[in-house]
């Protein structure tokens with residue numbers, strides 16, 4: 081939970097901000113008057129100017145609240161280039177957050193700050209003034225103006241403007257100063273900015289007991305798929321819903337729960353036990369067709385209902401063992417169904433009901449745990465992101481780092497069932513920059529969750545939900561994991577037997593090693 085003071089930062093009404101679009105780069109940081117400041121290089125060069133004349137200026141964090149993602153990248157780059165002996169400091173509770181910026185800017189009218197002064201210097205103590213002589217100036221090669229909520233940099237021929245070769249910034253002295261200057265306030269602001277993003281979703285929080293970092297601010301939370309270019313997503317109004325005899329509130333084992341009748345279950349898993357008992361002859365034919373790979377019309381055969389009432393008091397419906405083990409697609413009722421919202425065939429569509437925490441793991445980056453005990457078969461959440469074409473996914477994978485494939489999820493469940501759907505033309509969900517908390521779930525070769533296909537539109541095999549359910553009882557606080565490669569048991573055993581040889585094989589040098597620590601760990605995230 082954010083404290084009131086922290087919220088004051090998050091919601092702070094800063095009248096003047098530096099726009100990230102104006103920032104070409106963050107060059108350095110320093111501590112001044114107890115406040116961390118960042119040196120930015122402005123993008124606003126007239127075409128005639130050379131980079132050596134770029135305007136650079138120092139800013140307090142509160143002027144940079146829209147640039148936190150850039151500051152985060154600056155800190156990450158700095159971290160990766162610093163010597164291993166340099167450890168990130170954890171922010172201390174005393175790190176003050178500025179409550180208001182108004183006193184800094186007086187009456188809020190546009191003002192101009194010349195190159196000799198600090199960009200935030202309208203109120204200075206005598207000790208500041210004394211120390212200013214030995215400090216670097218606040219603005220180089222131009223002046224800053226405050227107009228219409230923005231800090232704006234402009235070139236100036238004014239006599240007082242300090243001229244430097246901007247390509248020589250930061251100077252070695254600045255770098256040395258930065259090396260020993262705290263970044264705790266910046267890290268705290270970054271974390272608060274991420275927590276503000278988290279607030280978009282209910283029952284979600286951030287925890288970091290390892291260091292003072294936050295997940296990437298380039299990531300945004302969404303509550304539904306976003307469709308990318310050339311992706312067609314049908315309007316839910318066009319979905320085919322169930323009709324008579326399904327109706328709302330019919331009680332158990334009738335209506336949608338009587339799977340022979342509910343039209344939404346037309347393509348669901350056949351209830352073979354029931355079929356054998358009810359119609360042995362038809363069962364034989366069905367079995368024969370299945371073995372031969374022949375087509376058989378299953379429309380009127382009894383189906384399996386995917387959920388059952390939980391035996392644990394207070395827990396919602398859970399996935400029945402058949403679906404949990406067989407991974408058969410789950411078909412839920414939809415907006416056009418006659419049954420209405422109380423129908424028991426609506427679990428995933430109601431969204432996440434369990435509280436999740438995104439937390440920093442020791443060796444796998446961010447991970448996710450649930451704050452409550454989960455029971456076997458309990459729904460957790462879906463995987464969200466931008467739905468893109470397979471071609472676009474290939475392009476992004478080739479252009480991105482090797483981690484990219486961990487965020488790409490092919491919607492290829494029905495590829496073998498539908499003629500015009502192939503691996504080449506199926507859609508892919510990219511959850512790297514937009515998604516839900518499940519995008520932070522790490523891989524494990526012996527996972528406690530699994531991903532399942534959930535369709536609300538039986539006639540559209542291209543777009544469906546990827547839903548995570550608990551495959552075991554999972555105590556509160558246990559990291560949630562799933563198998564990125566979704567291996568079957570035979571493939572798993574082969575990979576485990578070959579693991580040590582595979583780790584030594586130079587051909588695997590570029591592969592991402594798996595740190596899941598499971599007994600059956602296969603050694604790598606991806607083959």
Ligand SMILES: C[S@@+](CC[C@H](N)C(=O)[O-])C[C@H]1O[C@@H](n2cnc3c(N)ncnc32)[C@H](O)[C@@H]1O
Nearest residue numbers: 444445446483486519520521522523594595596
């Ligand atoms: C979908 S993301 C999961 C969230 C990620 N840990 C983060 O910090 O954003 C996948 C990435 O997490 C890391 N990861 C996930 N599972 C891992 C594992 N078992 N071992 C090592 N790294 C893992 C890898 O960097 C992988 O590319």
